[in-house]
Structure formats: C-alpha cells, structure tokens
Amino acid sequence: MSPARGPFRCLVVDDEPIAHRIIDDYCRALPHLQPVRHAFDAMQAMGMLAEESFDLLLLDLNMPRLGGFDFLRSVQLSCPVIVTTAHAEHALEGFELHVCDYLLKPVSFERFVKAVNRALPPVAPAACEAAPAPGAAGDALPRSLFIKGDRKHHQLALADIRYVEACGNYCVVRANDGSIITPQSLSGMERSLPAEQFLRVHKSYLVAIARIRSVSATSLQVGDDTVPIGPSYRKQVFARLQIDGANG
Template sequence: MTLKSQKTRCLVVDDEPLAAGILRKYIGQLEDLELVATCGDAFEAMSLLQREPIDLMFLDIQLPGLTGIGLLKALSRPPAVVLTTAYREYAIEGFELQVLDYLVKPVPFERFLAAVNRFYALYRPPTRLPATMPPPGAAQEHAFLYLKADKKMIKVFLKDISYIESLKDYVRVRTADKVIITYQRISTLEAQLPATMFLRIHRSFIVAIDKISAFNMTAIEVGDTELPIGRQYKNQVLKALGL
C-alpha cells in the first residue's frame, strides 16, 4: 500500500462488463480499498502492472488471448491475487499458484468480503508488500477485518477480538467494548484469521490466544467468561497451549 493513500490498491481484470462492474461496486463500498484500474484482457493488465503498484488483483480466468492463469504464471512478482470465474474446475490449479482466494461468479458480497478479510489477515498494513508471501509474524498490530452488521461495514482490529461464537448462520464477535453479530459461518471466519493469533476450541467457539486468562482440560477462560473445549478439538487445543 502506498504511503500517500494508505489504501489497498486494487486491479480488476475481467472482460465481462457486468462482472467487472459488480467488483468495482464492491470495492467502492470499503473505505480501505482503492480501485486503480479495470482491464479487459491479460496483456493490458500486464502492462499496467509494470507501471502501477498493485496490492490486490481480482483476476478472471477466462480472458481473450491469454488466460488469467497464463498471466499469473507470466508474472515474476504478482500482487495478491483473487481468481474469479464461472467454472469451479479451475480451483485446484489456482491454489497451486498460491492465490489468495477463488470466487465463483456471480460473486456474492459476503464471499468478496471474506476474500478481502483474508488479504488483511495475511498482509501487513500500511506497508505495501512487493511479494505474495505473508510477512513473518502474523500477530500484526494493525491487522483488521470488516464485518457486515446493522447495514454497514464495521472495521474490527484483530488485536481487539476476545472470542468468536457461532450462532448457526451468524457469528457473535466479542471485543472488550462491543459485540458484533454478522451473517457468516464460523468456519468461513476462521479461515480468515491467522492461526498464530486465534485458536478454534469448539465447533461454536474461537478464542484469541493472547486473551486466554486460564484453562484446564475441559474449558478455557477469557476474562470472566468460561468457554468449553470441544471433544474433537481437545488434543489440538492442549498441544497449542503447550500440554
């Protein structure tokens, strides 16, 4: 991210005007994202990437002339990449190329948001990274994610989260001073959180490791709240806690 704007600089590469327009709309809804350009083919995108610093690229696979996969293979130092496509069968190849996420069209806003949150969890703001690998030490002071609640996007810093509770298709995110309920499955949110900072202890609970005040073989205390350790999570929890 550039020091001038402190925003994540985004590039949309898609030859379908409707699909590109949806991504542009989504990007415009998040204050920390900045749309640098929209390209209709891989060659235009390659040229722009040589001129402009890009942090996050939303890349369609089916492009005229050169596919998105072909573009990705041709770049020696690509930005973080989210692949977009109407075809699920490209998912394995995409992840072999270490893409950040894989979105199937039509892209729901919640999935777009999950991809962006994954970017924020893996990459350290406000310094723009030239490589695709996440920086060492995932417990980042300024890392955050967005949660959609009460018809608005709420920025939540990871360091402020105490624990997360599943409410079936919703999750309750607790910080020291507020509670946020958002439409999202706990497994989806778990995938966006760095494992060095958060620990799944139960099918219904994720805790911030640094907020654990005490624990035993069956429960973990976060402040004054006692949370159960699920039977299927017991071994990995105790191992993570050094037992």
C-alpha cells in the same frame, strides 16, 4: 503481523464489464481499498503492471487471447491474486499457482470481504465516536454513533441498530436502513456501544437487546434474522435476559 493503514490499490482483470461494475462497488464499500483500475484482457493488464504497482489483483480465468492462468505463468507479480471465475473445476490449478483465494461467480459481498481479508494484511481499526444527543448531560447514554464506512462517517441512531456481525478484519453493522461495513473490530464496537443496550452473544455477534424478538436454547431472533448464541456466552446471555437457561 502489524496492522496496515492502506489504502490498498486494486487491479481487476476481466473481459466482462458487469464483473468490473460488481467488484468496483464492492471495493468502494471497503474504506481501505482505493477505487480500482480496470483491464479487460491480460495484455492490457500487463501494460498496467509494467507502469504501476498494485496491492491486489482480481483475475478472471476465461479471457480472449491469453487466459488467466497463462497470464499468471507469464508475469512476475509482487501482489496477492484472487481468482474470480464461473468454473469451479480449475480451483486446484489455481492454488498450485499460489493464488490467495478462488471465488466462484456470482460473488457475494460477504465472500469477497473474506477473500480480501485473507489476501491483504490486517487493517488498523478506525476510531468509532459516540455522540451524545444535543443538550444531554455529559453522563447520559448516547443516542447515536458515528461509524466509519465507505470513506465517510455515518451517524446511526442506536435505536436503529439491530446487531453487529464480525466479518474478518471488519464488522457489518445491520441497521434499519441497511448495512455499513466498517474496519472497526467487534471488540471495539462493543466498547463504543452502551452496555445497557447491547449484548455480546457470540464471538462474532453483538445484538441490541431491545431488538430481540425471541430466544431459544441456541439462538436469538433479532428482527427477521436468526443470530446464534455461542456456547461460552450462553450463561451470561440468559442471566442478562433473566431467562431460566435450563428451560431455554
């Protein structure tokens, strides 16, 4: 499947206002999702679907007048469906209706991202531009990086980045002031970050060498977080850190 450009249009159907606020915040954090439309019951959703097209439907089950599964049986949809509910017992019925994923409330952001990755086509990675410090020589190491996320380019000091974690089609950049979700791939981030300062330690993790506090045989302590060392990366990690792997 070739990468898509987006932005994708999303419709949330839920009778709880707080659920709309949470999903809206999650969608706004992903640069390829447009701000969502909101329906507070199935009948309102039917009206919107008759007038507009959407790329993704986020659907609650327990709603007045017409429940989520009854709604799915009564309409013909051309977009994928992610169910959001507090009730785990209906999961099998949901997959029989070909929903893409089944999210249990409260939904974490990481779980939401995985569900969106499963439902939508992969996104073409955005460019990630390294910016050298003002006045630095052309071949000097960059001190900051512009990272696209939340429809902006955020400039991060390299010294503030602790590690980068792959999350489906996206990366989560963990920094001192919080996290940024970017459509850049982990391999793309690895190419953008200076190899002298960052080390790939796992298929899903890239860490700042200066932020490593301790090393065990299978993991690193990076700040307050534990990052796994992938078995296929262990030899190169220990060699790069000049640690005797046999005694790790």
